[in-house]
Amino acid sequence: MTAARHFRPTSARIMKSASHPALQNRLLALLPENETHVILPALEPVDLPRGFVIVGADAPIEHVYFICSGIGSVVTVAAETQRAEAGMFGREGFAPTSAGVGGTISVQEVLIQVEGHGFRMPLKVVTEALSTHPTFANLLARFIQAFSAQISYTALSNITCQVDERLARWLLMCHDRVDGDEIALTHDFISLMLGVRRPSVTTALHVLEGRKLIQAERGRITIRDRKGMQDFAARTYGKPEEEYRRLIGEF
Amino acid sequence: MTAARHFRPTSARIMKSASHPALQNRLLALLPENETHVILPALEPVDLPRGFVIVGADAPIEHVYFICSGIGSVVTVAAETQRAEAGMFGREGFAPTSAGVGGTISVQEVLIQVEGHGFRMPLKVVTEALSTHPTFANLLARFIQAFSAQISYTALSNITCQVDERLARWLLMCHDRVDGDEIALTHDFISLMLGVRRPSVTTALHVLEGRKLIQAERGRITIRDRKGMQDFAARTYGKPEEEYRRLIGEF
DNA sequence: GGAATATTGTCCGCCACCGTACCTAAAACC
DNA sequence: GGTTTTAGGTACGGTGGCGGACAATATTCC
Incomplete structure (x- = not known):
C-alpha cells in the first residue's frame, strides 16, 4: 500500500x-x-x-x-x-x-x-x-x-523518543504528503528538521534500513514497510492524523 | 515586579x-x-x-x-x-x-x-x-x-534545552498564571510535566537556587528574580506570550 | 575527463541525563 | 509522642547523542 x-x-x-x-x-x-x-x-x-x-x-x-x-x-x-x-x-x-x-x-x-x-x-x-x-x-x-x-x-x-524513532515518525508524515513511496531528502536537511546532528541521522537511517523499513540512497529515501515503520515509531504516529480526520476529513 | x-x-x-x-x-x-x-x-x-x-x-x-x-x-x-x-x-x-x-x-x-x-x-x-x-x-x-x-x-x-533551562521556562509560565511569587509544587509533579526523572528536577532546582533566581522549600517554590529567569531560559520564554497579546490582549 | 561540490560514512572523547536504589527530613496521622 | 507517609537529597554505572573532525563516495560543472 x-x-x-x-x-x-x-x-x-x-x-x-x-x-x-x-x-x-x-x-x-x-x-x-x-x-x-x-x-x-x-x-x-x-x-x-x-x-x-x-x-x-x-x-x-x-x-x-x-x-x-x-x-x-x-x-x-x-x-x-x-x-x-x-x-x-x-x-x-x-x-x-x-x-x-x-x-x-x-x-x-x-x-x-x-x-x-x-x-x-x-x-x-x-x-x-x-x-x-x-x-x-x-x-x-x-x-x-x-x-x-x-x-x-x-x-x-522530542523528549520520550530516540532519534531513530523520531525519524520514523517524521518519514511517515512525509510519506503521507507525497505521491508514491520515494521522498527526496538529504541527511543534512533532516538533521535540521529534527534538531539533531547530521551523523545522528545517518546512523538512524541505517537502523531503519537494517530493519528493511526503508531504502536509503543518495538524496532519496524510499518507504518499504509502512506498517513496520508505524510500529517502530512507538505510538507517536497516528493520533494527530486521527484528529485531522475527525475534524476535517480524509487527507 | x-x-x-x-x-x-x-x-x-x-x-x-x-x-x-x-x-x-x-x-x-x-x-x-x-x-x-x-x-x-x-x-x-x-x-x-x-x-x-x-x-x-x-x-x-x-x-x-x-x-x-x-x-x-x-x-x-x-x-x-x-x-x-x-x-x-x-x-x-x-x-x-x-x-x-x-x-x-x-x-x-x-x-x-x-x-x-x-x-x-x-x-x-x-x-x-x-x-x-x-x-x-x-x-x-x-x-x-x-x-x-x-x-x-x-x-x-524539549530538544534544544537542558533540563534546568526548560525548568526555568516552565516556572516562568506558572508564575504568569498565579497571584504572587509562590507556587505550590513538588519535584515529583514537575518531573512528570517535564518528562524527566525526579532527581533531575532536584538538581536543576539547585542550579536555579544557586543563582538566586528562586527559593525552593518543601512543596513550594518562590520566584525571586524574574528577569534573571528569563535570561536563563535561553529565549524559549516570551514569544508565545507575545502572540497571545497580539491576538487576544493582556493576560 | 578532471576538478569542484554535495552528500554520506565513520571515529573519538565527552557529558547530560537515565534507571535504580537508598537515605534523610519534614509533615501528617493516630 | 511516636509512627507512618510524603518530599527531597545523593550516589553510581550506563548510554544516547553531542561537538568536531576527517575520509569516502556521488554529482555537477567546466
Missing part, C-alpha cells in the same frame, strides 16, 4: 478539481459553493521550490498559502542555532496559521521542504473573508486545532 | 467582573454584551482541585472549562510511560481546545496542576454557540492559535 492511495482524490474530487485546480487543496475543496465564488478568484497560483520561505519568523504575513502538492515545514526559531520543526503540512493545510484567526504576524518560520505548487491569497482578503465566510473561518480554525495536535506529538516525541 | 502585577485586573475589569464572576476569565471578559447574554447563563461554577481531570486522553468532551484561577496542564499521552506536557493555561484560556472548533473528542488529557476555580459549559451549548456567536467562535480560535504557539516552543525547548 502506497501513500498515494491515502491521498488519491476520489472521483468526485477529481471532477471538482477539474473546475478549479486549487480545489486539490483539501481545505478549499470542502468549501460550500457560495463561499468558493469569492475565495477562488482571489487565489494566485505559485510554484513552491525547495527552500522557498512562505513567511519568516516574527515577520509580517503578506500572503496565505494553500498547498496543492509538496510539503511545508513550520519551524520554531529562538536563535540562529536554536531552531526545530514544530510540524509539517501538505495539501491538507494552509500557512501561516496565525492568518486563519485574523493575525498579521507569524510566530514561526514556514518553508518548503519538498517542492510542489499551490495557491496564495493576499492576507487582507483572508482577514475579510473570516468575518463574511463562516465556513471558511471554521475550516481554517479546525486545521489550526488539528495542526496543534500534531505539534503536541512533536513535543512528546 | 511580581506576576500579580501582570494579571491584576484593571479597574474596568473589576467592575465588569463584579457583574459576573466568570468574566475574570480573559476570553469571556472580551465577549461583546450581546454575546454574553447567551453565554454567561449557560456557565456553571466549578472548583478545580489539584489533579482534577478536565478531560481524558482520547475521551469524549462533556464540558468546556473556562478557568478563573489556578493552572491547567495539557498533556500528550501515547502510552502509560510515554506522556509529557504540551502546554499550560490559566484564566487566559479554555479547554479542551478541540471543542472550540466543533470537536467532540479531546486528543490530549487536561488536568489541574495548581488548584483554583472556574466555570464550565456543556459541550452542546458551546458547539451551537460557535455558529450563532461569531465573536465567541473567533475568540476561541484565537486562543487555539496562541496556545499552538506555546506548544511549538515546548517542542523546541
Whole structure:
C-alpha cells in the first residue's frame, strides 16, 4: 500500500478539481459553493521550490498559502542555532496559521521542504473573508486545532523518543504528503528538521534500513514497510492524523 | 515586579467582573454584551482541585472549562510511560481546545496542576454557540492559535534545552498564571510535566537556587528574580506570550 | 575527463541525563 | 509522642547523542 492511495482524490474530487485546480487543496475543496465564488478568484497560483520561505519568523504575513502538492515545514526559531520543526503540512493545510484567526504576524518560520505548487491569497482578503465566510473561518480554525495536535506529538516525541524513532515518525508524515513511496531528502536537511546532528541521522537511517523499513540512497529515501515503520515509531504516529480526520476529513 | 502585577485586573475589569464572576476569565471578559447574554447563563461554577481531570486522553468532551484561577496542564499521552506536557493555561484560556472548533473528542488529557476555580459549559451549548456567536467562535480560535504557539516552543525547548533551562521556562509560565511569587509544587509533579526523572528536577532546582533566581522549600517554590529567569531560559520564554497579546490582549 | 561540490560514512572523547536504589527530613496521622 | 507517609537529597554505572573532525563516495560543472 502506497501513500498515494491515502491521498488519491476520489472521483468526485477529481471532477471538482477539474473546475478549479486549487480545489486539490483539501481545505478549499470542502468549501460550500457560495463561499468558493469569492475565495477562488482571489487565489494566485505559485510554484513552491525547495527552500522557498512562505513567511519568516516574527515577520509580517503578506500572503496565505494553500498547498496543492509538496510539503511545508513550520519551524520554531529562538536563535540562529536554536531552531526545530514544530510540524509539517501538505495539501491538507494552509500557512501561516496565525492568518486563519485574523493575525498579521507569524510566530514561526514556514518553508518548503519538498517542492510542489499551490495557491496564495493576499492576507487582507483572508482577514475579510473570516468575518463574511463562516465556513471558511471554521475550516481554517479546525486545521489550526488539528495542526496543534500534531505539534503536541512533536513535543512528546522530542523528549520520550530516540532519534531513530523520531525519524520514523517524521518519514511517515512525509510519506503521507507525497505521491508514491520515494521522498527526496538529504541527511543534512533532516538533521535540521529534527534538531539533531547530521551523523545522528545517518546512523538512524541505517537502523531503519537494517530493519528493511526503508531504502536509503543518495538524496532519496524510499518507504518499504509502512506498517513496520508505524510500529517502530512507538505510538507517536497516528493520533494527530486521527484528529485531522475527525475534524476535517480524509487527507 | 511580581506576576500579580501582570494579571491584576484593571479597574474596568473589576467592575465588569463584579457583574459576573466568570468574566475574570480573559476570553469571556472580551465577549461583546450581546454575546454574553447567551453565554454567561449557560456557565456553571466549578472548583478545580489539584489533579482534577478536565478531560481524558482520547475521551469524549462533556464540558468546556473556562478557568478563573489556578493552572491547567495539557498533556500528550501515547502510552502509560510515554506522556509529557504540551502546554499550560490559566484564566487566559479554555479547554479542551478541540471543542472550540466543533470537536467532540479531546486528543490530549487536561488536568489541574495548581488548584483554583472556574466555570464550565456543556459541550452542546458551546458547539451551537460557535455558529450563532461569531465573536465567541473567533475568540476561541484565537486562543487555539496562541496556545499552538506555546506548544511549538515546548517542542523546541524539549530538544534544544537542558533540563534546568526548560525548568526555568516552565516556572516562568506558572508564575504568569498565579497571584504572587509562590507556587505550590513538588519535584515529583514537575518531573512528570517535564518528562524527566525526579532527581533531575532536584538538581536543576539547585542550579536555579544557586543563582538566586528562586527559593525552593518543601512543596513550594518562590520566584525571586524574574528577569534573571528569563535570561536563563535561553529565549524559549516570551514569544508565545507575545502572540497571545497580539491576538487576544493582556493576560 | 578532471576538478569542484554535495552528500554520506565513520571515529573519538565527552557529558547530560537515565534507571535504580537508598537515605534523610519534614509533615501528617493516630 | 511516636509512627507512618510524603518530599527531597545523593550516589553510581550506563548510554544516547553531542561537538568536531576527517575520509569516502556521488554529482555537477567546466
